[in-house]
Amino acid sequence: SASLATNYLNNVEPGTIASTSLTVTNQGNGADTFSIAHSPVPSGWTVTMSSTSVNLLGKHEAQNDREESITIEVFVPMDALADDSVTITFTVSSGGDSSIAITDAVDVSVAERHEVDGTVLSIDQTGRSDQKVDFPVIIYNNGNVQDSFRLRACDPNQPGSGCTSPSWQSIFVDDQDNEVTQISLDAGASQQVYLRIHIQSEDEGDYLQVKIKVNIVSSPSNEYTKTVTARVSNYDYMMQLILAEPQGAPDSLSVTLPPGGETTVSMLVSDIGTSPYIESALFTTEGMDSTISTSLRINGIEVGIGTTPYEIPDDSLVYNVSLTFSVMGSDQGLNGEAGVVKVCAASMRNTANPSCVDVVVTIETVHKLDVVVQGGPNQNTTHPGFSDFLVEVTNSGNIEEQIEIRSTEGLRGWTVDIEQTDLMLYPGETETIRVRVKPPVDLPVEDEFEFTLIVTPESCEVCSQPVDMSVKATHPETPEWVNYMLWSVFATLLLGILVTIMLNRRRSIGV
Known part of the structure; x- marks a missing residue:
């Protein structure tokens, strides 16, 4: 017989190990060797047994000689979802009689893990008086369960853990310009929203700081915060990104790559704003993230996409941008995949209004x-x-x-x-x-x-x-001079024959 100490391992924290034991008893009347195996588990999960076989004496012997327990450890990976429930079946087989196999199973459930993170592309932006400035905010659900996230704009100078509204109107909006106070995300998912601050001052250089607070509704202590600054300025802050060699439209082109292949697209970026200050451009890419990787160089200098602003010291110059697209993996099964990678450049003082180029990427092996x-x-x-x-x-x-x-x-x-x-x-x-x-x-x-x-x-x-x-x-043709010579010889011979005939005729008459 074979029996587990427990048939349930509940609420196992991702990234940890849960243990149980399996006891094998020889019910036969002679010594036997029993092998122990388990059913397959999902990728990332592992099952470790202290032994995969036991040698036991017959049922008439002492219990310690006919019974043995092994330790079983189940590792649950960090990316296991809370709604994952895995059944692991253990099979004990007799070495003396392969037809004898006994099974027992354990159900493993995963504990919920709540975690939130975020990214703000720019924490300092400017706008004219009475203008609305948008700060792009990407919210990540790094937990393993679907969660709802509460979005709040707070005055960072107010004491306590509460949230006092800032003196300038501040709200969150989605891509469709709808005001949102809460979003729902599946485990591992993300969403971009915008903190919209209404500039309610006319004084050049005046500013307001706003603290972004994102809490998990079911776990309020899990929180993401970031403080941003909105400034009053009567200048326009804008970058322009265009293709260096457009196929037609200056903001769109198509490339075809084989599995494992790469290509580099040349672009041009310039500061077209009205500010007298030195500006910095932030580059971002979006689309085909699981298939295409990108790397960026500007005037030969490597620049981090989405992380490293590039300073544009002279707004009268155009700067060369080289963006390399690489297919992640050489599996021929990637052939046929296609999508659009949106490449954008924005002023760090106005990241909500980027200049973008669409690159249509098709993965296809071309023999030509x-x-x-x-x-x-x-x-x-x-x-x-x-x-x-x-x-x-x-x-x-x-x-x-x-x-x-x-x-x-x-x-x-x-x-x-x-x-x-x-x-x-x-x-x-x-x-x-x-x-x-x-x-x-x-x-x-x-x-x-x-x-x-x-x-x-x-x-x-x-x-x-x-x-x-x-x-x-x-065949080669006979040259003209040869023909002339041959005809000359022929004519000379013919003339000689005629003269000889005439002379012979005269001699015969004289005789």
Whole structure:
């Protein structure tokens, strides 16, 4: 027999271990070895047993000799959700009789964990008198259960743990401009809201500080706070982000990447605000976060996306932005995925009004070869001369290709000699090869030889590029001066024959 000390491990805290024990008793009349196994558990969970087999004497022996307990530890990972309930079945099998197997199971439930965090892209922004300034706030549910979050704007200078409203009107709004005081998030989810502060002062440089407070409704002690500053200014703070090489629209382009591939998109950023102060730009990206990673360089300097503002010291200059998109993973199953990555740049004093570019990313392996024959695919030659074709092969796809070059067989004594039959080309790379075609040694009459040059990427045989080519060989023509000389000799001989005939005729008459 086999029995667990408990069949329930309730409310196990994520990241901890819960323990129980399994007692195995030999009910047979002879010694036996029993193996112990457990059913599969979800990814991240682990089950550790102090032993996976026990040796026990028969049922007539002392209890300590026919019974043994092992310790079982179940590890619950940090990302386990509170609504996860895992049943682990333990099977004890007899070594002497494989048909004997006894099972017992334990149900493991996960304790609720409440945790909140947040990010404020900019804690200091400006606005004109009577203008409303938005501070983007991203709220994260880092707990393992769905929770509701209370949003409050408080005066940080008031004592105590309460929340006194600031002197300037301050509310939270969502992406649709609706006022919100509470949001609900699934475990691991996040949402961006905006703290909207109404500038209610006309004095240049006047400011107000507001404390953002986000509490979990069911666990008020779990709180996120951040203090921001809204300032009065009659200047406009604005960045402009455009594509350096637009495909049409200056704020949108498309790229195609293979699994594991990457590409860099060039952009231009400039300060187009009216402020006389030196401004800093904050870059953010949104979209395809689980598939595409991004890295940023401005004028050759690496800049953290969403974390590191980049100072724009001269608003009369345009700064070069290089954003690299990389596919996370080389699994061919990623082919077919597509989405939009929104890239934005905003003044640190006005992060709620960024300038954005949309990059449409498609994950697809592209096999494409372009083959060009310099001077055309048809040539003439004079026997016994040969013809040389210079063939340009370009990898117009998006992956490195191993390329095979071959031709159809020679006929009637013609031969095709390919200088290089294997190429390795990176995307965008071109290489030129020579193809030499020789006529047969014996060419009784002029002849035209037609053949096909076939260029094939080894990873995609159906993507081969055939090129039909031909060479026409003729016999050399007799030069004009040779013809003139031959006709002259012929005329001289003919004249000599005529003179001889006439002289012979005169002699015969004289006789």
